[in-house]
Amino acid sequence: MTGALSPGIEIDRVSIRLAGREIVREASLRVAGGEVTYLLGRNGAGKSTLLRAIAGIVPVSAGTISVNGAALARAPRPLAQIGTHLHPDGFHSGHTGVRHLRWLATASGINPARVGAVLEAVGLTSAADRPVTGYSLGMRQRLGIAGALLGDAPTLILDEPLNGLDIMGIRWMRGLLADLAADGRSVLVASHLFDEVRRSGHRVAVVDGGRIVADAGVDEFIDGHASLEDAYLSTIGEIR
Numbered sequence: 001m002t003g004a005l006s007p008g009i010e011i012d013r014v015s016i017r018l019a020g021r022e023i024v025r026e027a028s029l030r031v032a033g034g035e036v037t038y039l040l041g042r043n044g045a046g047k048s049t050l051l052r053a054i055a056g057i058v059p060v061s062a063g064t065i066s067v068n069g070a071a072l073a074r075a076p077r078p079l080a081q082i083g084t085h086l087h088p089d090g091f092h093s094g095h096t097g098v099r100h101l102r103w104l105a106t107a108s109g110i111n112p113a114r115v116g117a118v119l120e121a122v123g124l125t126s127a128a129d130r131p132v133t134g135y136s137l138g139m140r141q142r143l144g145i146a147g148a149l150l151g152d153a154p155t156l157i158l159d160e161p162l163n164g165l166d167i168m169g170i171r172w173m174r175g176l177l178a179d180l181a182a183d184g185r186s187v188l189v190a191s192h193l194f195d196e197v198r199r200s201g202h203r204v205a206v207v208d209g210g211r212i213v214a215d216a217g218v219d220e221f222i223d224g225h226a227s228l229e230d231a232y233l234s235t236i237g238e239i240r
């Protein structure tokens with residue numbers, strides 16, 4: 001990555017209404033450079049919706065989101081500001097892995113010469129010419145992550161990127177997250193895998209009922225509880 005530490009993501013009193021329901025309520029969160037922040041919350045809490053709003057896919061009904069100091073809508077090349085992997089199925093069924101990434105690069109104003117490097121980074125070089133329809137879930141996760149890395153962006157958001165990865169994939173992902181943070185990038189990851197949060201997270205933010213109900217360093221969050229799981233369950237009122 002070129003350039004200094006990024007200011008990351010600033011979410012300021014954001015609310016999001018979908019189909020007449022308030023899904024995210026007055027959420028404020030700062031995701032700083034040099035850290036992996038995990039977004040935790042029960043099924044349906046609003047994590048993916050918040051990530052999609054950060055990526056500019058769903059509109060906010062109130063509040064503001066800035067990425068690296070500016071609204072993403074004003075960025076000439078959004079993929080160079082924020083790398084996103086929000087779903088492991090967002091690929092054209094007629095594409096091979098390499099074709100998907102070349103298409104994404106071209107559409108995003110990124111030099112397609114980066115495609116080989118990101119395929120290598122996610123371990124998909126030998127499968128690059130195979131149709132994505134034949135990829136396993138773990139391979140599709142890797143391809144999605146390759147897309148997120150394509151723009152060499154200072155900020156990344158990943159929605160449950162560990163689902164479907166085998167143990168080598170999980171270890172690789174841990175190393176990748178550590179490297180991204182060590183580069184000074186801001187990384188926001190939604191996950192339900194608390195062991196991985198403990199191993200690779202610097203901070204946690206908990207979403208419950210569309211609200212951010214906790215935002216702390218991992219050790220600070222756990223302090224006074226037997227485990228991360230207990231701290232989380234206590235935070236969302238499931239244990240006392």
Ligand SMILES: Nc1ncnc2c1ncn2[C@@H]1O[C@H](COP(=O)(O)OP(=O)(O)OP(=O)(O)O)[C@@H](O)[C@H]1O
Nearest residue numbers: 018019023041042043044045046047048049050190
């Ligand atoms: N496009 C949409 N239109 C209407 N409601 C939606 C839409 N997208 C999400 N929702 C609703 O918003 C709520 C939050 O969904 P979201 O996917 O953000 O939860 P989540 O925290 O990511 O859950 P999970 O852990 O299960 O992935 C759910 O009740 C969901 O049904």
